[in-house]
Amino acid sequence: MKKRLFAEIDNAPLIIFRIFFGFLLACETIGAIFTGWVKANFIDPDFTFSHIGMDWLQPLPGNGMYYYFVVMGILGLLVMLGYKYRLSLGLYTILWAGVYFMQKTSYNNHYYLLLLVCIIMWFLPANRYASFDVKQKPSLKKLTMPAWCSAVMIFQVAIVYFYATIAKFYPGWLDGTFTRNLLEARTSGFFHEIAIQKWFYIFIAYAGIAFDMLVVPLLLWKRTRTLALIASLIFHLFNSITLHIGIFPYFALSFAVFFYPPEKIRKIFFKRKPVVESYGMDYSNTGVLKYFFIPYFVIQLFLPIRHHLIKGDVLWTEEGHRLSWRMMLRSRGGYTLFKVVNKANNNQIPYNVSDDLTRKQINSMDTKPDMIWQMAQRIKKKYKEKGLDVAVYATTKAGINSDPYKTLIDPTVDLASVEWNYFFHNDWVLMYDENGNIIR
Incomplete structure (x- = not known):
């Protein structure tokens, strides 16, 4: 050799x-x-x-x-x-x-x-x-x-x-x-x-x-x-x-x-x-x-x-997808709606993601947990500059290869306050069993 x-x-x-x-x-x-x-x-x-x-x-x-x-x-x-x-x-x-x-x-x-x-x-x-x-x-x-x-x-x-x-x-x-x-x-x-x-x-x-x-x-x-x-x-x-x-x-x-x-x-x-x-x-x-x-x-x-x-199916969670030669392998469809809440009085603040992102960015972010988390961090930073401490929640529905939509992100988790886990599963990314039930 x-x-x-x-x-x-x-x-x-x-x-x-x-x-x-x-x-x-x-x-x-x-x-x-x-x-x-x-x-x-x-x-x-x-x-x-x-x-x-x-x-x-x-x-x-x-x-x-x-x-x-x-x-x-x-x-x-x-x-x-x-x-x-x-x-x-x-x-x-x-x-x-x-x-x-x-x-x-x-x-x-x-x-x-x-x-x-x-x-x-x-x-x-x-x-x-x-x-x-x-x-x-x-x-x-x-x-x-x-x-x-x-x-x-x-x-x-x-x-x-x-x-x-x-x-x-x-x-x-x-x-x-x-x-x-x-x-x-x-x-x-x-x-x-x-x-x-x-x-x-x-x-x-x-x-x-x-x-x-x-x-x-x-x-x-x-x-x-x-x-x-x-x-x-x-x-x-x-x-x-x-x-x-x-x-x-x-x-x-x-x-x-x-x-x-x-x-x-x-x-x-x-x-x-x-x-x-x-x-x-x-x-x-x-x-x-x-x-x-x-x-x-x-x-x-x-x-x-x-x-x-990493726990979960990479096709669904996206955790471990990049750098792995998973090329032209699946399509993802869905949407994400953000809810911004003022922690001081628990009032919801109207927020439109299209004010901050281009249509192309929205389409890419909508079904990808890491980008959704990053957006939540940016929203928190945006309002912090205005003197407000906010919580950011995401309602995300997603489907793989035109499958029926399911909830991707736990809507009860304040994404602005959780850390990103680089190496293992992020618990706020929901997973499902073979019968379509959420795995807790």
């Missing part, structure tokens, strides 16, 4: 991935401006729902977030060109981490994956060929890398697909309910008539399981590699066209370069790249593998299963 990990291989896969990756980073951030994503999530709201514990992380005032994203777009292009690679990628990673932790209204798993790959790539020698860094400092040029550089990328994408597969084994996916609802909402015209047929949405549901389960093993096996790549192209292009999920399909496809023999990648993308006549062993970065990547992957293997240590 040690010999396999530290054996030298052609670094063509890592170099071309850097070029693809940098280009996609630029597309993601500049595209966010032109599609209105930045405006909807950072310019229009008075504040954002940051990750809990990071409420201080708020958008720049005025049009500041437009400039913020332009800077990220430029940094993405610099990564692609390999100019001041570690500085450019390091700055992009910090800025993208800010974007990721700054808002949950438009949470998406590929934003998380983008952050993780930025971190991984910062540790890899992706600027050693076909880069401005090499032109400025020729001594940096190198034609090989240790095999573990490809292995860590393959392992990361394997984790994503493995947990995405496991998460789909629940009734709402297996009976086609979620895929039916999704296709019904996202398709139109002639294709819509096909998409809502039972045979089609059931096929899509099980094809999704099969793809996530088999794509990495099939890419690893030489005999099925090209077949798996063709299946990946069909799968991801279908998702791109029907689901409109930004760069993720193309980002996922770019990992394919690590599954093919490095020499083949060199012949396709770098025809002028010198051929390495003799490969040796490269032990130059053993510390990075041992002290960063091993702990990193231990964490990555644990995070997606942490919800098993």
Whole structure:
């Protein structure tokens, strides 16, 4: 195993991935401006729902977030060109981490994956060929890398697909309910008539399981590699066209370069790249593998299963949902009404959440316990600034995959006075038994 990990291989896969990756980073951030994503999530709201514990992380005032994203777009292009690679990628990673932790209204798993790959790539020698860094400092040029550089990328994408597969084994996916609802909402015209047929949405549901389960093993096996790549192209292009999920399909496809023999990648993308006549062993970065990547992957293997240590069904409570590759898995519907009570005289104070939130924020918050709790904290702070000490109660009805609504939040609990439990179940998030009775 040690010999396999530290054996030298052609670094063509890592170099071309850097070029693809940098280009996609630029597309993601500049595209966010032109599609209105930045405006909807950072310019229009008075504040954002940051990750809990990071409420201080708020958008720049005025049009500041437009400039913020332009800077990220430029940094993405610099990564692609390999100019001041570690500085450019390091700055992009910090800025993208800010974007990721700054808002949950438009949470998406590929934003998380983008952050993780930025971190991984910062540790890899992706600027050693076909880069401005090499032109400025020729001594940096190198034609090989240790095999573990490809292995860590393959392992990361394997984790994503493995947990995405496991998460789909629940009734709402297996009976086609979620895929039916999704296709019904996202398709139109002639294709819509096909998409809502039972045979089609059931096929899509099980094809999704099969793809996530088999794509990495099939890419690893030489005999099925090209077949798996063709299946990946069909799968991801279908998702791109029907689901409109930004760069993720193309980002996922770019990992394919690590599954093919490095020499083949060199012949396709770098025809002028010198051929390495003799490969040796490269032990130059053993510390990075041992002290960063091993702990990193231990964490990555644990995070997606942490919800098993938390009481309740993660589909309902949402506790442990994020960072777990539960991608495009369920839809949530419902509403939340807040009741604000003045503790001094027990009088109810009229409150309309639309005075503080955009419609998009309301739709996202309505059925998510952590965002509802955060809103209660903000309401308390708002009235405290007016000299009032208030209690905040929430009446929340929610349903999964168009199921009948049930009460999600205990309406008798003052959410403004309870603490958020980061690691275990919050008792004010109600749970139900198989008969629909509240579990106390």
